[in-house]
Structures are given as C-alpha cells and as structure tokens.
Amino acid sequence: MALQSLNSIRRGFEPWNDPAARPYIHFDRVTKKFGDFAAVNDLSLTIFEREFFALLGASGCGKSTLLRMLAGFEEPTSGRILLDGQDLRGVPPYRRPVNMMFQSYALFPHMTVEKNIAFGLKQDGMPAADIAARVAEMLRLVKLEEFAKRKPHQLSGGQRQRVALARSVAKRPKVLLLDEPLGALDKKLREETQFELMDLQQDLGLTFLVVTHDQEEAMTMADRIAILDKGEVMQVATPPEIYEAPGSRFVADFVGSVNLFQGQVTRRDAGRAEIAGPGLVIHTANPGDAEQGKTVHYAIRPEKIRLSSFPPENARANAAQGEIYDIAYLGDVTIYNVKLDSGQIVKSTVINSQRSADDPLTWGDRAWIAFQPDSGVVLTR
Amino acid sequence: MNTGGWSRFNIASVTLGFAFLYLPILLLVIYSFNASRLVTVWGGFSTQWYAALLQNQGLLDAAWVTLQVALVSATVATVLGTLAALALTRYTRFRGRILFSGMVFAPLVMPEVITGLSLLLLFVAIGLDRGMLTVTLAHITFAMCFVAVVVQSRLLTFDRSLEEAAMDLGATPVKTFFAITLPVIAPAIISGWMLAFTLSLDDLVIASFTSGPGATTLPMKIYSQVRLGVTPEINAICTILIAIVATGVIIASLVNKRREVQRLRDEQAAGRA
Numbered sequence: 001m002a003l004q005s006l007n008s009i010r011r012g013f014e015p016w017n018d019p020a021a022r023p024y025i026h027f028d029r030v031t032k033k034f035g036d037f038a039a040v041n042d043l044s045l046t047i048f049e050r051e052f053f054a055l056l057g058a059s060g061c062g063k064s065t066l067l068r069m070l071a072g073f074e075e076p077t078s079g080r081i082l083l084d085g086q087d088l089r090g091v092p093p094y095r096r097p098v099n100m101m102f103q104s105y106a107l108f109p110h111m112t113v114e115k116n117i118a119f120g121l122k123q124d125g126m127p128a129a130d131i132a133a134r135v136a137e138m139l140r141l142v143k144l145e146e147f148a149k150r151k152p153h154q155l156s157g158g159q160r161q162r163v164a165l166a167r168s169v170a171k172r173p174k175v176l177l178l179d180e181p182l183g184a185l186d187k188k189l190r191e192e193t194q195f196e197l198m199d200l201q202q203d204l205g206l207t208f209l210v211v212t213h214d215q216e217e218a219m220t221m222a223d224r225i226a227i228l229d230k231g232e233v234m235q236v237a238t239p240p241e242i243y244e245a246p247g248s249r250f251v252a253d254f255v256g257s258v259n260l261f262q263g264q265v266t267r268r269d270a271g272r273a274e275i276a277g278p279g280l281v282i283h284t285a286n287p288g289d290a291e292q293g294k295t296v297h298y299a300i301r302p303e304k305i306r307l308s309s310f311p312p313e314n315a316r317a318n319a320a321q322g323e324i325y326d327i328a329y330l331g332d333v334t335i336y337n338v339k340l341d342s343g344q345i346v347k348s349t350v351i352n353s354q355r356s357a358d359d360p361l362t363w364g365d366r367a368w369i370a371f372q373p374d375s376g377v378v379l380t381r
Numbered sequence: 382m383n384t385g386g387w388s389r390f391n392i393a394s395v396t397l398g399f400a401f402l403y404l405p406i407l408l409l410v411i412y413s414f415n416a417s418r419l420v421t422v423w424g425g426f427s428t429q430w431y432a433a434l435l436q437n438q439g440l441l442d443a444a445w446v447t448l449q450v451a452l453v454s455a456t457v458a459t460v461l462g463t464l465a466a467l468a469l470t471r472y473t474r475f476r477g478r479i480l481f482s483g484m485v486f487a488p489l490v491m492p493e494v495i496t497g498l499s500l501l502l503l504f505v506a507i508g509l510d511r512g513m514l515t516v517t518l519a520h521i522t523f524a525m526c527f528v529a530v531v532v533q534s535r536l537l538t539f540d541r542s543l544e545e546a547a548m549d550l551g552a553t554p555v556k557t558f559f560a561i562t563l564p565v566i567a568p569a570i571i572s573g574w575m576l577a578f579t580l581s582l583d584d585l586v587i588a589s590f591t592s593g594p595g596a597t598t599l600p601m602k603i604y605s606q607v608r609l610g611v612t613p614e615i616n617a618i619c620t621i622l623i624a625i626v627a628t629g630v631i632i633a634s635l636v637n638k639r640r641e642v643q644r645l646r647d648e649q650a651a652g653r654a
Contacts (some may be wrong), residue, residue, distance in 0.1 A: 037633030093548045106546035110564045153646055
C-alpha cells in the first residue's frame with residue numbers, strides 16, 4: 001500500500017493490521033432478505049474489541065439492518081454473526097450482551113430519568129443498592145444529576161440523547177450499538193457531542209458500532225469506517241485512508257467531493273504511472289492496480305488542486321488550462337469551478353488564509369490548474 | 382373579516398346546537414324536581430321523587446342489576462377489545478386479517494335489533510337460560526368493538542422502538558408488555574373501559590332481547606314503567622342516570638385530553654431539540 005502514513009487516528013491502536021488480533025464481532029457472509037429484496041447481501045465484516053467502528057451509507061444501504069441483526073431484532077437469512085466467538089443465531093435480543101441506543105432514543109415516557117437508566121439493570125436482578133450506585137455513576141457521567149427525577153418530556157433534546165446514552169451503557173454491554181446517535185441534534189450540539197462520545201468510549205473501554213449517514217460524523221469519531229452500498233461493503237478503512245485513498249469511484253464520490261479524470265494508462269512503472277486523458281497528461285505516484293492500456297479514473301480532491309493565473313514550472317504533466325466558471329465563497333474556503341479547455345469542470349478549493357491578494361482570480365479569467373504526482377489516486381473500479 | 386372570534390353567526394349556531402341537544406334533557410332534569418304529580422305542570426321545587434325512589438324496590442333492584450352487568454361486561458370487554466386491537470395492529474400479516482378487522486368493527490354499524498336478535502337465537506340454540514349472564518355476555522360482545530377501536534387508534538401511534546429498547550435491555554416479551562406497552566397505552570384502555578361501561582348502562586334494545594326473568598336492567602324497567610305513564614319518579618331516576626353517564630364521559634374525555642396535551646408537549650419538546 002502506497003499510503004503507509006495514513007494510519008489510525010488513535011496512536012498505536014490498529015488491531016486490524018495485527019494478524020494475531022482476534023475479531024470481536026464477525027459478520028460472516030451475512031445475507032438478509034425482505035421478500036425478494038436483499039437489504040444485506042453476502043456481507044462479511046470484522047470488528048475488533050474497543051474499536052469505534054462506523055457503518056456509513058445512504059439510507060437503504062443496509063446499515064441499520066446490520067445493526068438490528070446484531071441486536072437480535074432481525075435474524076439473518078443466511079450467514080453467521082459471531083460476537084466474541086459466540087454464534088448469535090437464535091439468541092433473542094434480551095439475552096444478547098449488546099445494547100442499543102435508538103435513533104428516536106426510545107426513552108420510556110412513563111418513567112423518570114433514573115428509572116429509565118435502572119431498567120436494564122433491574123432485568124439482570126442486580127441488588128437495589130448496586131443499581132442505585134450505578135445509576136448515580138451514569139448520571140454523573142452524562143452530567144444529568146439534577147434531572148434524575150424528571151420525566152423524558154421535561155428534558156431538552158440534548159438531555160434526552162444523554163439519558164438514552166446513559167441507559168444503553170449502564171449494563172456495560174460488550175458492544176454498544178448506536179443508530180444515528182446524533183441525528184436529532186442541531187449542528188452545534190452535534191459537534192460537541194461527537195467528542196463527548198469519543199471520550200466516553202475511551203473511558204469505558206467499550207466497543208462502539210455506530211450507524212450514520214453523516215460522513216463528517218463518521219470521519220470525526222470512528223477508528224475505521226465501512227462504506228456500504230446496496231447491502232454490500234464498498235470499502236473498510238481508517239478515515240484518512242477512506243478520504244485520501246478511496247478504493248473505488250463510488251467511495252471517492254461518496255466521501256467528500258472529488259474530481260475524476262478519465263484516461264488511458266500509457267506507461268506503468270513500479271510505483272508510477274502515466275495516464276493520458278483529454279487535454280491532460282497525469283503522472284501519478286499512486287498507480288493502484290492500473291495496467292498498461294486500460295482505461296482508468298484518476299481521483300483528486302479539490303483542495304489538492306492549485307489554481308494560478310500563471311502556468312506552473314512544468315506544464316507538460318499534471319496541469320491544464322481553463323476558465324474560471326463559478327466561485328463560491330464559504331468563509332473559511334473558496335471553491336472555484338474551472339472549466340478546462342477539454343470541457344470538463346474541475347473543482348478547486350482554496351483556503352482563504354492562503355488566497356494571495358496579488359492574484360485575484362475572478363469570473364471569466366483564464367487560469368491554470370496543477371497538482372502533485374502524489375496528490376490523487378488511480379481507481380480501476 | 383372576523384375569523385376566529387364570536388361572530389353573531391357563531392353564537393347563534395352554538396346556541397341552537399346546544400339547545401337542540403340538551404333542551405329535552407334539561408326539561409327532564411327540571412321536572413324531576415317538580416313537586417306536582419302531574420309531569421307537565423310545575424308545582425314548585427321538591428326532591429320528594431328522589432326520596433320515593435329509595436322506597437321503590439323494583440327500580441333499586443334493576444339499578445343493582447345494571448351496575449353489576451356494566452362493571453363485569455366493561456371489564457371483560459376491555460380485556461378482549463385490547464387483545465383484538467393488539468392482534469390487529471401487531472400481527473399485520475396473518476391470514477384473514479382484513480376479514481377479522483372488518484368483523485370486529487361490524488357490530489359498530491350493525492343495527493342493535495339484529496345484534497340482539499341474533500344473540501337471543503344463539504342463547505336459545507345452545508340452551509343457555511336467559512338472565513344476568515346472557516345480558517352480560519351480549520354487552521361484552523358489542524362493547525368489545527368500541528374498546529378495540531379506541532385502543533387500536535392509540536396503538537397505531539405507539540413507537541415500537543420502546544418495546545425493542547426494553548427487550549434490548551433484557552426484558553422478556555411478557556415483561557416488556559406489562560412494564561412498557563401496558564402503562565403507555567393505559568389511558569386509551571381506561572377510556573375504552575369508560576366507554577364500554579356507559580354503553581352497557583344505556584343499552585335497552587340488546588338487553589330486552591337477551592335478558593330473562595329476574596334480570597331486568599334499569600333502562601328496561603324505565604321503559605316498561607313509561608308505557609304505563611311518565612311519573613316524576615322516572616324523571617328522577619333518569620336524572621341520576623344522566624349524571625352517572627355524564628361523569629363517565631367527562632372523565633374519559635379528560636383522560637384523553639390529558640394524553641393529547643401530554644403528546645403535544647412531548648412533540649414540542651422534541652421540536653426544540
């Protein structure tokens with residue numbers, strides 16, 4: 001792999017690269033059909049202990065079904081789900097050592113915050129004194145001590161979310177399943193809560209499996225992300241890998257925004273390739289599995305494309321000329337859409353602190369785009 | 382243009398509507414306090430007919446029968462109606478569901494005469510002696526549908542993830558039903574019970590068909606006495622009945638109202654989230 005530097009965001013925690021590491025959750029060729037429709041299709045996935053793992057995909061991609069199968073609300077049509085070596089087939093939800101935080105929170109409306117949190121512990125027959133101690137601990141953890149006697153409808157959305165969280169971790173499950181945990185919160189609260197969730201996961205040392213359609217959320221929180229589409233795994237990787245080295249056009253396009261150039265591989269050396277596209281020759285240091293003569297795509301992120309009114313030093317490769325077509329000012333960055341002479345529109349993001357005052361590009365200006373050989377990746381799928 | 386306020390038209394229509402509905406009842410209540418024996422001639426205020434009621438053993442017996450029938454039938458109908466509602470909302474895919482739901486709700490629109498007659502035929506056919514038992518069974522049959530409708534409408538808006546959450550936290554399905562589902566839908570069940578109770582209290586037609594000697598209900602007694610001429614005593618007993626039924630209806634609607642308000646508050650709170 002050319003991108004060795006793109007490892008885990010948690011220093012030193014990468015059991016997926018350790019051949020001796022034992023998988024904690026193992027989806028083994030799982031298929032789930034509803035009638036003729038396969039929500040999950042022959043999917044295999046391995047998740048390790050203490051990992052913060054995100055299932056990312058558009059709605060209907062099967063991510064929630066996967067979660068519900070692990071919780072026991074759905075049984076796979078075929079395949080096995082193993083948790084810590086135990087086959088979960090036939091085990092009802094109330095006997096599985098996993099707990100779920102629901103998208104709607106599903107707080108019991110007729111019980112106080114305290115009773116909600118104690119519910120799961122009571123089912124285990126825990127002594128009353130221990131329950132009280134654990135509930136107090138949980139309330140402290142989510143900073144809701146003063147709200148113990150309130151009913152759910154007397155709480156704000158953020159507070160309810162924390163009650164749901166406290167209730168689902170109170171039993172110290174082997175795995176905590178989170179279904180769109182931040183979906184109902186507003187943007188600011190969501191950003192704060194992301195970090196709280198990460199801290200909580202670290203402190204409790206639990207394995208988190210989160211389902212989300214929000215790529216930013218997945219990128220921020222997860223150790224690894226699985227991108228799902230139509231019930232299949234498109235790629236499993238760390239957030240930097242997903243972003244910098246997407247494995248397919250689908251992933252590249254799904255996560256963040258991307259420029260795709262189509263072209264033919266005209267030269268293929270060890271660790272390098274040359275791709276000829278319309279009006280543009282690309283030299284890349286990340287050739288992937290490109291083969292001589294094949295038609296491939298070259299994916300490059302908008303922020304890796306430099307924009308200038310002057311031609312770059314070596315304009316023979318990785319550079320093209322065009323016309324500024326659109327400008328979107330977003331505060332921290334500005335997005336330029338450049339219409340190349342080949343007709344393709346290319347996005348370039350410029351951080352506004354770097355936008356030079358003496359080079360003010362504007363609508364209709366002629367401009368050069370240029371990028372480095374290691375800035376993009378070649379995609380054959 | 383005056384939209385939401387008290388325009389003259391609004392006032393007139395409300396007054397007329399209420400008058401149409403309640404003037405006859407009001408008249409009955411007023412004449413129950415009439416001192417005169419003649420029903421249509423006002424002879425001054427008196428509560429003597431209420432006192433006389435306590436001496437009328439026939440009416441008191443009938444009232445006692447009615448109360449027993451109403452309590453038992455409302456309770457049983459509530460259990461059966463709730464189960465029917467659960468079956469209809471939960472097991473959406475069983476064979477013949479549409480037929481079942483149609484059949485559960487048919488008695489709502491079935492003429493009471495037909496319900497009464499068919500129940501009578503059944504009781505005769507199986508050789509069940511007509512009496513309090515048969516009236517109670519008949520009331521269960523038709524009150525059950527009303528309970529099912531009320532409970533079903535609540536279950537349709539019930540968030541199933543509450544039950545999943547309970548099971549996820551380790552509660553068995555039975556435990557989940559009693560700890561989560563039942564308390565959450567309790568207001569609907571209570572108003573269903575109230576409805577069944579008042580329906581049984583009111584019923585004349587079905588009771589006349591299915592009752593036997595020694596099990597005369599109050600509406601039957603009143604009806605038979607009225608045929609001999611309306612007495613102020615009848616007005617008094619009717620006033621008491623109206624009071625009981627009105628109390629039941631008001632409590633049921635208050636419970637419903639509170640539930641509505643609660644839900645509205647929840648939704649608003651969720652909206653703020």
